[in-house]
Amino acid sequence: MTLLEQFRLWLGGIWPGWEWAAYIVxxxxxxxxxxxxxxxxxxxFIYFERRLLGRFQIRLGPNRLGPEGIFQPLATxxxxxxxxxxxxxxxxxxxHWLAPVIVxxxxxxxxxxxxxxxxAIFADLNVGIIYVVAxxxxxAVGIYMAGWGSSNKYALIAALRTVAQMVxxxxxxxxxxxxxxxxVGSLSMNQIVDSQNIPFILLQPLGFIIFFLAALxxxxxxxxxxxEADSEIVAGYHIEYSGMKFALFYLGEYGHAVAYSAIIATxxxxxxxxxxxxxxxxxxxxxxxxxxxIVWMRxxxxxLRVDQLMGFAWKALLPMAVINLFVVAAEVLWLPEGxxxxxxVVNFALAGVLIxxxxxxxxxxxxxxxx
Amino acid sequence: MKFERYGIGIAKGMAVTxxxxxxxxxxxxxxxxxxxxxxxxxGNELVWYPDRCTGCATCAKSCPQGNIEIVTHEGDENNYxxxxxxxxxxxxxxxxxxxESCPYEALAMGIGYxxxxxxxRQFVLTKEELRLSETxxxxxxxRPKIEPTLPKQSLLVYWDREEGGQxxxxxxxxxxxxxxx
Amino acid sequence: xxxxxxxxxxxxxxxxxxxxxxxxxxHPSTHGVFRMRVTLDGEVVVDVEPVVGYLHRGIEKLxxxxxxxxxxxxxxxxxxxxxxxxxxxxxxxxxxxxxxxxPERAEYLRIIxxxxxxxxxxxxxxxxxxxxxxxxxxxxxxxxxxxxxxxxLFEMVCGQRLTYNYMRIGGVSHDIPEEFLPALKRFVVEMxxxxxxxxxxxxxxxxxxxxxKGVGVLPEEMAINIAASGPVLRASGVxxxxxxxxxxxxxxxxxxxxxxxSAGDCYDRYWVRVQEMRQSVRILExxxxxxxxxxxxxxxPHLLRPPAGEVYGRIEAPKGxxxxxxxSDNSIAPYRFRIRPPTLINLTALRDMxxxxxxxxxxxxxxxIDVCLGEIDR
Numbered sequence: 001m002t003l004l005e006q007f008r009l010w011l012g013g014i015w016p017g018w019e020w021a022a023y024i025v026x027x028x029x030x031x032x033x034x035x036x037x038x039x040x041x042x043x044x045f046i047y048f049e050r051r052l053l054g055r056f057q058i059r060l061g062p063n064r065l066g067p068e069g070i071f072q073p074l075a076t077x078x079x080x081x082x083x084x085x086x087x088x089x090x091x092x093x094x095x096h097w098l099a100p101v102i103v104x105x106x107x108x109x110x111x112x113x114x115x116x117x118x119x120a121i122f123a124d125l126n127v128g129i130i131y132v133v134a135x136x137x138x139x140a141v142g143i144y145m146a147g148w149g150s151s152n153k154y155a156l157i158a159a160l161r162t163v164a165q166m167v168x169x170x171x172x173x174x175x176x177x178x179x180x181x182x183x184v185g186s187l188s189m190n191q192i193v194d195s196q197n198i199p200f201i202l203l204q205p206l207g208f209i210i211f212f213l214a215a216l217x218x219x220x221x222x223x224x225x226x227x228e229a230d231s232e233i234v235a236g237y238h239i240e241y242s243g244m245k246f247a248l249f250y251l252g253e254y255g256h257a258v259a260y261s262a263i264i265a266t267x268x269x270x271x272x273x274x275x276x277x278x279x280x281x282x283x284x285x286x287x288x289x290x291x292x293x294i295v296w297m298r299x300x301x302x303x304l305r306v307d308q309l310m311g312f313a314w315k316a317l318l319p320m321a322v323i324n325l326f327v328v329a330a331e332v333l334w335l336p337e338g339x340x341x342x343x344x345v346v347n348f349a350l351a352g353v354l355i356x357x358x359x360x361x362x363x364x365x366x367x368x369x370x371x
Numbered sequence: 372m373k374f375e376r377y378g379i380g381i382a383k384g385m386a387v388t389x390x391x392x393x394x395x396x397x398x399x400x401x402x403x404x405x406x407x408x409x410x411x412x413x414g415n416e417l418v419w420y421p422d423r424c425t426g427c428a429t430c431a432k433s434c435p436q437g438n439i440e441i442v443t444h445e446g447d448e449n450n451y452x453x454x455x456x457x458x459x460x461x462x463x464x465x466x467x468x469x470x471e472s473c474p475y476e477a478l479a480m481g482i483g484y485x486x487x488x489x490x491x492r493q494f495v496l497t498k499e500e501l502r503l504s505e506t507x508x509x510x511x512x513x514r515p516k517i518e519p520t521l522p523k524q525s526l527l528v529y530w531d532r533e534e535g536g537q538x539x540x541x542x543x544x545x546x547x548x549x550x551x552x
Numbered sequence: 553x554x555x556x557x558x559x560x561x562x563x564x565x566x567x568x569x570x571x572x573x574x575x576x577x578x579h580p581s582t583h584g585v586f587r588m589r590v591t592l593d594g595e596v597v598v599d600v601e602p603v604v605g606y607l608h609r610g611i612e613k614l615x616x617x618x619x620x621x622x623x624x625x626x627x628x629x630x631x632x633x634x635x636x637x638x639x640x641x642x643x644x645x646x647x648x649x650x651x652x653x654x655p656e657r658a659e660y661l662r663i664i665x666x667x668x669x670x671x672x673x674x675x676x677x678x679x680x681x682x683x684x685x686x687x688x689x690x691x692x693x694x695x696x697x698x699x700x701x702x703x704x705l706f707e708m709v710c711g712q713r714l715t716y717n718y719m720r721i722g723g724v725s726h727d728i729p730e731e732f733l734p735a736l737k738r739f740v741v742e743m744x745x746x747x748x749x750x751x752x753x754x755x756x757x758x759x760x761x762x763x764x765k766g767v768g769v770l771p772e773e774m775a776i777n778i779a780a781s782g783p784v785l786r787a788s789g790v791x792x793x794x795x796x797x798x799x800x801x802x803x804x805x806x807x808x809x810x811x812x813x814s815a816g817d818c819y820d821r822y823w824v825r826v827q828e829m830r831q832s833v834r835i836l837e838x839x840x841x842x843x844x845x846x847x848x849x850x851x852x853p854h855l856l857r858p859p860a861g862e863v864y865g866r867i868e869a870p871k872g873x874x875x876x877x878x879x880s881d882n883s884i885a886p887y888r889f890r891i892r893p894p895t896l897i898n899l900t901a902l903r904d905m906x907x908x909x910x911x912x913x914x915x916x917x918x919x920x921i922d923v924c925l926g927e928i929d930r
Contacts, residue, residue, distance in 0.1 A: 057693040300388045303686030364765040368908045380756040387753040413711040435622040466625035527701045
């Protein structure tokens with residue numbers, strides 16, 4: 001019984017005969033809360049990333065507007081609203097207009113199934129995790145539309161790289177999620193959080209690493225950000241966008257970061273569980289911790305090249321994810337219930353062995369094509 | 372050049388970045404805090420001393436671009452009287468060759484570097500504007516007598532140490548900011 | 553897509569054709585206003601056609617109307633990231649022509665300034681090479697912190713931070729103030745530790761190695777044939793450094809190694825530059841205690857008239873062999889003032905280095921040559 005369903009029953013008790021109306025009010029309340037949460041988190045993360053990136057680079061981030069610069073995202077938002085909206089003359093107008101919407105909307109939809117507390121979830125779907133995977137694939141189409149719709153060769157290169165990258169990193173994501181699902185026995189996000197007495201990062205380290213790297217690639221963050229590679233193809237797929245459409249892409253990037261951080265926190269770190277503080281605070285702490293690691297990787301690592309990226313997905317992550325799935329299935333079948341320690345030791349050993357084995361395959365210097 | 376596999380190279384790099392989180396940032400909050408410039412700075416202006424100038428035009432001859440325009444007439448006591456001494460600081464590249472070549476030390480570089488104007492013709496400075504004043508102080512470039520009177524430069528090598536004496540003090544940012552002081 | 557599926561499918565079903573991408577004069581990664589018309593087949597580079605001339609200012613012609621001393625500020629603006637060595641090359645050429653001897657203290661000061669300049673220029677080159685790889689300005693900002701320390705020292709000596717105008721015919725223009733040497737000693741003591749930390753940051757990073765090892769190879773034979781010089785030549789395996797092979801000034805009194813790469817790829821060019829920084833610190837450590845007393849400039853006539861003739865003076869600038877070919881006809885201005893830019897001649901190999909590689913490799917190969925448009929276009 002989620003909180004919203006209890007709210008609906010209580011309202012239905014007050015208005016007998018009007019039960020159909022009691023469906024609408026909790027829905028609107030839930031939508032407003034979830035949207036508010038997502039947009040606030042996105043704006044806070046924009047500020048947080050810029051300050052944190054500055055500290056990694058021995059400088060201050062923005063600190064002029066408001067005390068310590070907390071109004072900077074607001075100023076950014078006002079600035080992009082006031083900018084002129086330029087559409088290239090030979091662009092495909094409908095595709096160009098629709099692309100930012102398709103990139104940004106799925107992020108808001110993902111948060112419908114993230115549990116914020118004991119029963120505090122917008123929609124307790126019993127196929128929650130498949131819903132998440134399906135929705136997050138839609139933004140790949142949006143990025144491709146953005147690249148095609150601006151009549152620009154740089155954007156076209158970025159669009160084709162998008163298709164390759166997004167499609168090939170879906171598989172490791174799904175397979176490592178299946179590892180978690182096997183341990184829980186259900187696809188519902190509530191069940192996944194409830195059954196984590198020990199966080200799954202300790203029980204499935206290899207699954208966590210694979211999911212983290214594949215999620216980085218899905219988010220187009222460093223080191224996989226060749227879609228918007230600033231130094232090569234000059235802003236990639238959003239090169240011809242300005243004004244509010246560019247703001248939607250910008251918010252979409254950070255929205256993806258928030259969404260995937262929330263998914264990682266729910267699946268592997270234990271969701272809202274924690275000793276003393278209220279559950280929503282624990283969820284926020286975990287999301288911020290995952291985001292910190294993402295920003296840390298962004299500030300240190302250079303980016304991969306396209307063929308190395310594809311090789312990494314198909315030759316390294318996918319086989320490791322499949323082997324991980326088989327081993328977890330074997331453990332769930334044959335190991336008795338009350339011995340998680342055995343599972344932990346076996347899984348850590350498996351992670352070490354697989355990483356050592358696959359790094360023997362790492363060769364340098366390939367990639368030249370005969371012209 | 373040992374080649375590390377297994378992701379250890381990446382982990383070492385990330386450890387270096389993490390260490391930098393704990394070092395103080397080296398940003399200077401301009402315009403509330405300003406660094407002290409060098410004593411020999413070739414700033415964006417010139418300072419002219421009319422009592423020492425004899426109108427010999429050595430400075431005009433040594434400028435690579437011909438920015439200095441001097442018009443004189445013969446005076447009573449076997450000297451030149453300077454009618455017009457104009458320097459086009461908009462075209463000037465502040466190389467300092469004119470200052471080095473003046474035999475009477477009548478020309479000096481300035482120490483100001485915030486000399487933006489709105490119109491290009493405001494950069495052509497006439498006799499009266501080139502004189503010494505409150506806001507136009509000379510720098511010690513090729514003028515060894517002026518050099519010891521100026522404050523010492525703030526150096527980044529001594530940033531967080533007391534020797535060299537250039538520890539900056541932070542002005543709280545709630546004060547006036549943004550529009551310059 | 554045809555590349556990914558192998559050649560067979562592209563012959564059967566999908567007809568592809570190459571397209572021309574203009575990496576125009578405004579681009580975040582062409583270091584300056586450099587334009588390339590790249591013919592791409594998918595992501596693979598088929599042909600590169602560089603178009604230069606967007607920064608042409610006519611320095612060689614302007615210099616024919618100015619005296620020898622007035623030309624020194626013009627040489628600052630050639631390779632504006634390494635102005636001291638430009639000044640030094642020109643002044644050495646004029647002194648060779650006119651037969652002027654330079655005092656000892658001036659020689660030592662010139663060496664100290666030139667090596668500091670080499671460290672500063674290599675810091676910038678290495679930082680921006682890593683930025684082109686995609687490391688999001690973090691290595692650049694770490695390098696610039698060290699470069700700031702050097703620029704403060706330059707400002708202390710000659711008053712400017714970028715275009716120094718410090719060398720004169722017959723010596724240098726000013727003596728160093730008394731705070732210079734303690735600050736420089738502190739910098740020299742701290743610098744090797746910083747280079748070690750920098751190596752730990754990115755030199756053994758798997759991603760950097762995967763992106764740059766074996767990429768953009770310049771074979772030794774081709775490097776000698778196109779008259780490459782500087783770190784580009786040394787990374788291809790040729791042990792040629794003008795400070796050793798044709799010593800100028802007093803470089804034969806110092807003890808330093810010449811780092812030589814083996815493969816001639818982008819990683820070796822990056823590695824050679826980092827090692828050269830260490831060797832420059834070694835030269836500075838030897839030169840600072842040996843600095844003698846004395847005057848810093850001999851008296852030359854105000855309007856110098858060298859005897860009629862021609863001279864070619866060259867030095868090892870941070871980017872390669874910078875040479876000045878001067879023809880004089882016994883007047884106050886040079887008759888012909890020709891500059892041999894090292895990066896223009898290194899750049900002629902770009903097309904052969906990148907054919908068959910991808911767009912990302914084109915960018916980093918171009919970055920590893922370390923061009924400066926001021927001296928390509930003059």
